[in-house]
Amino acid sequence: MRQAWRVADVRAAEKALMATLPAGTLMQRAAAGLARRCALLLSESGGVYGATVVLLVGSGDNGGDTLYAGATLASRGAGVRAILLRPDRVHLAGLAAFRRAGGVTVGDLPDRVDLVVDGIVGIGASGGLREPAAALVRRLPGLRGRGGARPPVVAVDVPSGVAVDTGDVPGDAVHADITVTFGCLKPAHVVGAAAVLAGHVELIDIGLSETLHGDPAVRVPDAADIASWWPRADAGSDKYSRGVVGIATGSATYPGAAVLSVTGALAGPTGMVRYAGSADRDVVHRHPSVVVAPRVADAGRVQAWVCGSGLGTDDGARTELRSVLATSLPVLLDADALTLLVGGQHATDLRRDAPLVITPHDGEFARLAGERPGADRVGAACRLAAWINAVVLLKGDRTIVATPSGEAWANPTGSPALATAGSGDVLAGLLGSLLAAGVPPERAAIMAAYVHGLAGRRAERDGPVTSPDVAAALRPVLAELL
Numbered sequence: 087m088r089q090a091w092r093v094a095d096v097r098a099a100e101k102a103l104m105a106t107l108p109a110g111t112l113m114q115r116a117a118a119g120l121a122r123r124c125a126l127l128l129s130e131s132g133g134v135y136g137a138t139v140v141l142l143v144g145s146g147d148n149g150g151d152t153l154y155a156g157a158t159l160a161s162r163g164a165g166v167r168a169i170l171l172r173p174d175r176v177h178l179a180g181l182a183a184f185r186r187a188g189g190v191t192v193g194d195l196p197d198r199v200d201l202v203v204d205g206i207v208g209i210g211a212s213g214g215l216r217e218p219a220a221a222l223v224r225r226l227p228g229l230r231g232r233g234g235a236r237p238p239v240v241a242v243d244v245p246s247g248v249a250v251d252t253g254d255v256p257g258d259a260v261h262a263d264i265t266v267t268f269g270c271l272k273p274a275h276v277v278g279a280a281a282v283l284a285g286h287v288e289l290i291d292i293g294l295s296e297t298l299h300g301d302p303a304v305r306v307p308d309a310a311d312i313a314s315w316w317p318r319a320d321a322g323s324d325k326y327s328r329g330v331v332g333i334a335t336g337s338a339t340y341p342g343a344a345v346l347s348v349t350g351a352l353a354g355p356t357g358m359v360r361y362a363g364s365a366d367r368d369v370v371h372r373h374p375s376v377v378v379a380p381r382v383a384d385a386g387r388v389q390a391w392v393c394g395s396g397l398g399t400d401d402g403a404r405t406e407l408r409s410v411l412a413t414s415l416p417v418l419l420d421a422d423a424l425t426l427l428v429g430g431q432h433a434t435d436l437r438r439d440a441p442l443v444i445t446p447h448d449g450e451f452a453r454l455a456g457e458r459p460g461a462d463r464v465g466a467a468c469r470l471a472a473w474i475n476a477v478v479l480l481k482g483d484r485t486i487v488a489t490p491s492g493e494a495w496a497n498p499t500g501s502p503a504l505a506t507a508g509s510g511d512v513l514a515g516l517l518g519s520l521l522a523a524g525v526p527p528e529r530a531a532i533m534a535a536y537v538h539g540l541a542g543r544r545a546e547r548d549g550p551v552t553s554p555d556v557a558a559a560l561r562p563v564l565a566e567l568l
């Protein structure tokens with residue numbers, strides 16, 4: 087698991103650590119790690135000696151890191167040119183070291199560039215990138231280096247132009263190939279559009295873990311977490327002890343939603359899937375192992391319910407929603423079930439002790455919360471989770487999982503190929519199976535999003551992706567993961 091920390095916490099930890107060290111130690115550690123990464127990148131593409139490196143240097147310590155790293159590269163024979171965005175407020179010691187090593191300052195981007203280092207602004211950024219930095223950043227995609235190729239861009243700490251605590255990108259911003267960050271990850275590395283602009287993120291240890299306390303802003307699961315949390319059958323298992331998941335999705339109008347959510351559930355860890363609804367014939371035809379009933383009330387015992395996708399929003403759908411919410415079981419609500427919640431007719435049904443998970447996309451989120459998630463997706467998901475007292479899985483690129491107590495996770499897997507009709511139904515079924523197997527709701531949401539994201543990536547290897555492809559990819563993905 088990785089963790090990302092807010093700027094205020096990073097600042098406090100840096101201050102506490104700096105108090106125990108000679109002045110400038112942390113910047114030297116940061117700059118050394120940054121120079122090492124830049125040198126490696128240049129070595130892979132023709133060598134450090136003779137390469138042309140451009141530093142974009144802002145007025146704070148982010149620029150200081152960049153100048154010291156530039157000095158190291160210059161001392162190894164690179165031609166390093168620094169553009170100072172605020173010459174009157176540059177990091178003076180950094181600039182002196184840079185000049186001593188043979189670095190030169192220039193007024194504009196050179197014709198040929200082999201590496202760009204973005205040190206315009208780091209965690210001290212406020213608001214969108216200002217001019218003249220913004221104009222410079224807009225020109226970066228037009229640069230050419232060795233062999234006419236676009237030169238790699240290394241961002242220092244964070245890509246300049248992103249909102250560090252939210253991952254929002256309010257305007258022009260650097261699109262980095264690599265971001266070299268120091269001490270710990272920040273939210274912009276793992277959520278929102280900023281995470282895409284950060285490219286590959288490399289963390290340099292500057293000793294910050296000694297003084298970094300409290301709760302991270304966002305957690306990011308890895309494959310080992312998912313594998314270790316996944317329930318497994320053992321010699322004593324039977325189909326009931328593994329959990330039975332109930333699926334109340336689809337309708338005569340939308341039988342596909344039922345089939346897709348059931349397919350997702352069948353890939354999960356439960357020993358049995360029960361389906362309740364009017365798409366029963368389609369479900370049994372596709373999946374003979376599924377036990378079907380016309381309504382939730384007739385379905386028999388389950389350990390968790392999935393309700394919503396393709397259910398419709400008529401009175402019959404409302405009855406089914408009421409039936410699942412009246413149980414004392416974990417419930418996942420998606421799609422039409424979320425629409426039915428709007429207007430408050432189910433407010434009393436929602437007052438329940440058993441876990442509730444909701445899986446809105448941005449439109450459904452807006453219907454429930456009264457506004458779209460906006461720039462701070464993690465904050466928005468946490469607020470809705472607290473308000474509705476449910477685990478919220480906010481779909482999208484880097485899906486967010488938030489708990490009522492304010493814990494947030496960002497899913498690192500996935501692909502835009504998942505933006506295809508019915509792929510959310512597959513996710514809901516898988517998540518429901520994890521709930522029925524006894525996995526705590528926030529973990530079930532994180533695990534389902536992770537595996538669903540891997541399935542999307544696997545499916546796209548074979549060309550354009552449909553939701554049945556995502557469902558079909560779940561089992562091979564799990565075979566590799568577990």
Ligand SMILES: NC(=O)C1=CN([C@@H]2O[C@H](COP(=O)(O)OP(=O)(O)OC[C@H]3O[C@@H](n4cnc5c(N)ncnc54)[C@H](OP(=O)(O)O)[C@@H]3O)[C@@H](O)[C@H]2O)[C@@H](O)CC1
Binds near residue numbers: 117147208211242292
């Ligand atoms: N502390 C430590 O121990 C360590 C810190 N380290 C490094 O320090 C970095 C933080 O340095 P920092 O605090 O000096 O802030 P920084 O990111 O350079 O930006 C401040 C300057 O940017 C400007 N500016 C702001 N917004 C802007 C905008 N939208 N558009 C344009 N300009 C904007 C702002 O100008 P102003 O608003 O004042 O006019 C101000 O002058 C951190 O990311 C890491 O790299 C490492 O060495 C490890 C140890």
Ligand SMILES: Nc1ncnc2c1ncn2[C@@H]1O[C@H](COP(=O)(O)OP(=O)(O)O)[C@@H](O)[C@H]1O
Binds near residue numbers: 501504508512513
């Ligand atoms: N741009 C994107 N990048 C990555 N994943 C995405 C993107 N857009 C959507 N997704 C994922 O695709 C799925 C779509 O779900 P949903 O909107 O409920 O579709 P449907 O209702 O058709 O099943 C979600 O898991 C979501 O996280």
